[in-house]
Amino acid sequence: MRKYTALFFLIMFMIGTDTFLISPLLPTLQTQFSVSTGIAGWMLGAYTLGSAIFALIAGPLSDGWNRRTVMLSGLLGFSVSTFLCGFADSFWTMCLFCFLAGVSAAFTAPQVWASIPAIMPASRVSKTMGIAFAGLAASQALGVPIGSWLAAAHWSVPFWTIGIASLLLAAVAFYSLPDLKPSVLNGERTAILRRYVPLMTSGKARSGFLAYLLLHLGSGTAFAFVGKWMADRFELPIGQIGTVMMFLGFGSLLGSMISSYATRKLGHAKAVVAGMSMLIVLYTAMPHLTNLPLVTIVYLIIFTTLGIIFPIVMGALTSLNASIRGTISSLANSTMNGANTLGAWLAGLLYVQLGGYSSIGIFSTVCLALSLGTFLFGGVLGRKADRTGQESATAS
Template identity: 55%
Template sequence: MFRLTALFFLVMFVIGTDTFLISPLIPTLQALFHIPTAYSGWMVGAYALGYALFALIAGPLSDGWNRKKVMFFGMVGFSVSTALCGFATGFWSMFLFRLLAGVSAAFAAPQVWASIPALIPAPRIAQVSGIVMAGLAASQAFGIPLGSLLASTHWSYPFFTIGACSLAVAAFISYALPDMKPNLDPAARTPIFSRYLPLLQSRIARRAFLAHFLFQCGFFAAFSFIGKWVTDRFHLSVDQAGYVMFFLGLGNIVGSLGGAYAVKTFNRFRTLAAGFLVAIVCFIALPHLPSVAAFEGVYFFIFVHMGIAFPLILGLLNALNPTIRGTISSLANSIMYAATTLGAWLAGLMYATFNGFAAVGLFAAVCFAGSLAAFVSSGLLTRRAGEKA
């Protein structure tokens, strides 16, 4: 079991690192490729767009395939497309390679969550899921700063490094993961998009997924331009921006590890509501802070909230209808990356139009307020356990 846990952790770590690597590199790539600020967010959004478009079909399709092969070829494609980013010669080649990396990740990453209940003994599923989720948090705390340090030597090195590491993980998949044959149950042959109908027809589900979208859109709009903002405001180098990301990633880890205790102590409604309200105040205050230390301190609390809220929200969504959890996970992932795409694009426009982070922070605060309102109005936070949406 240790071998499988380590494998799943590494898959999420390399994919998580690649997902947000562009953020601290935006100033460097913007200058290198002569990209206007208004369009620079698309270097983040291209990856998210590829993931969002294919996550809706990749999850249901893979139910009829051997999951080991899907994960393996997904990681190989992810490795190649990420390494190709290091050869990009301009905005459009970078956009294409990032898009392909997102498409590959949409096939590889969901297989991790689908494989855990199939391969891990039931009493250990929650523990293993927590460790795998920590792989994403660790990618922010360690992977992105390491990528920034490599980029201080040459901007292409992080992409080559992640591509090579991803290829090693693909080899690990081939060695450690057993074959998982497709489910031939006739119920599994239901048309792909028909599986989403119970969610579309549920008022609770519609509002819950709207809340999820607004939460992700606001967070990633602000996150995508952290590197750009600290570079412009505090004149940091790319490796110094990486250190900022490291500190913020620690906040995510703190939130991930302490989230269960917070929910147990304060209940899920109070935990989520208090975190959203604090984050709203933080987003509004961020552009007006006088120093890097103050910026890091305030954003640290936002990342703590993200570490607590993200798994809590996914748990609430998966509880909407336990009979279609795979479909819910695919939809949740697609919505998250669609929100990342839109948030990064809008943040670039706002940053360029209003010449700074103030409009981006206000946008994030409005999104968080709308997300909290949608969660409360959905009734999901007060719904009884086991009750279908």
């Protein structure tokens, strides 16, 4: 069973590394392809756009297929498209290959979460889920900085490395994973998209996903241009940007590890209120800091706080309806990537047109304030959230 746990961790690690890799490389790629700052963010947005669009159908559709086959196909596509990013000779070919990598990731990641309960004993499902989630956090702590250091040799090296490593993981998955055929009957597969109906008809679900969208829009917009801002503000080379990014990743990893402790001490609602209130203050102050060590510490706190909040919010969303948790996870993944896509585009406009990173900080603050209000008044957190599953079950 440990081999499955390690495999799932590494798959999520590779997907996470590819997701966040563009941010520290943005100044280099902008120069390489001679594009303006206003549209450079689309090299990040292309990946998240592909993932956002196809996540909506990847989860429900794959419920009717052999999950092992879907995971292998996704990993192969992810490997090839990421490898091709290293050969991109223009802005548009880079966007195309990043988009294809995002599409492949949308078919791969949901299979990890859906395969764990099917493969692992019930007593180890929760722990394995946590380890797989830690793969995403570790990708920020280790994968992105390592990628940045590799890019010091040449910008294409990180893409080739991730592509080759993912191909090796696909080979391991081919020889180690058993068949995971669907349990649904053929006649039931055509109605799979109807699983979204309970979420669309539930006011609590609509509020929850709107709040989740705003949360990722605020944090994603700030993250998209942090590498560009550090290069402009502190004149950092790409290797040093990667070192700073390492602290951001460690913050995310630390936050995910202590999230359950914060929940026990404060409760779901108070932990989210305290965390998002802190983020509002820090995102407002961040663009005005002139000391790099202080900036690094503040971003460590920000990502630790985000690491605490995200599991709590995700738990609240998946409790909306226990019978369609896979569909909820797919929709949450699509919402996250959709927000990051929009955030990458908006970050470019704000950075160029409205005063640099300070305008991004204000925008992130407004998004987080609206998100917090929507979470609270929508009843997604607290006692009302405990009854959401009943409401959604009734709606279905």
